[in-house]
Amino acid sequence: MTSVHGEKSNMAEKEDLETLGEKLYSLIYPKHKDTAGKLTGMLLELPCPVLSRMLQDEATLTKAVEKALRALQLDQEPSNLTCKDEDDVSASSDSLGEQLFELVDVYNTGHSQKITGMLLEQHKEAVLNLLSDPKLLEEHVNSALKTLKEQNVEETDISDLSDTDDTEKLGEKLFSLVEELDPLHANDITGMLLEMDPAALQQLLSDNTMLKVAVQKAQAALDT
Structure with a gap:
């Protein structure tokens, strides 16, 4: 019985995602015809409550689409982050921080800066993984948020x-x-x-x- 119930709930989730996907696509397509499919796919990796808010609030949707576009451009650019000199490395670190902050900010935790700072303490490769894997990013954001809440009592x-x-x-x-x-x-x-x-x-x-x-x-x- 439980497995049948589980399958039904999975099917319902898939249907919900399909409906959300269709609505998002119809909103994104007029402005981004060439990349509407990719952008919609990237946004569908976000949690359902965030997607629902995007459909209700045009400003939230526009912000998320801009972030997804930047991520797409980042993927398409040839990787030239091999250490030329210290200035280049620090510049690339700054831009990584900005991109990460924008993605973290979508979750509206109220602690975007602190969480971004925590995530940036990892190796560069790990941060790049977070930028390209929304599910992994969500796990890390939730984990960082939990840590922040635990530390909140001890804050100075x-x-x-x-x-x-x-x-x-x-x-x-x-x-x-x-x-x-x-x-x-x-x-x-x-x-x-x-x-x-x-x-x-x-x-x-x-x-x-x-x-x-x-x-x-x-x-x-x-x-x-």
Whole structure:
């Protein structure tokens, strides 16, 4: 009985992926006709919740497609990372870090920078493997996130200070956007929005529609 149930759930998952794939392909094709198939295949390696969010939010989809395009270009470029001199090596390490950060950031963990830093401590070959294997990357991201949560209890005041700096920067960006929507209550609304998760705040900064909705909710709360 269990094996039959398992097969049914696998079939359901395949059907869900096919449906998601068709929807993604139809959205990607108009802008990327030549690579739509490859891009869709790469995005389908991501977890279903992330895919669903892409279908609902054009900004998230565009960001993910850009990352997939960069990864494709990286695969097509001839590998010329053989050590010419130290500058070249450091430059290639920087670009690896940027590519890795962009892929890690898709998971919206709220700790993209820390996780990227942890993953970059591995050998270069291991990092390249992560860039080319989304499932392996997902495992490493989950593992790093677990480690971060375990370490969170032991974190020192220094990390709290850096978190405070990050919150201040987010607050400044958020305030300037909120001020355009509601100059009178910008301070109060920004304060309320800053109580959200950093990942959710980043989404508000990149998606004006979501920001407007959040501001309207805050205005309603202020009116009560």
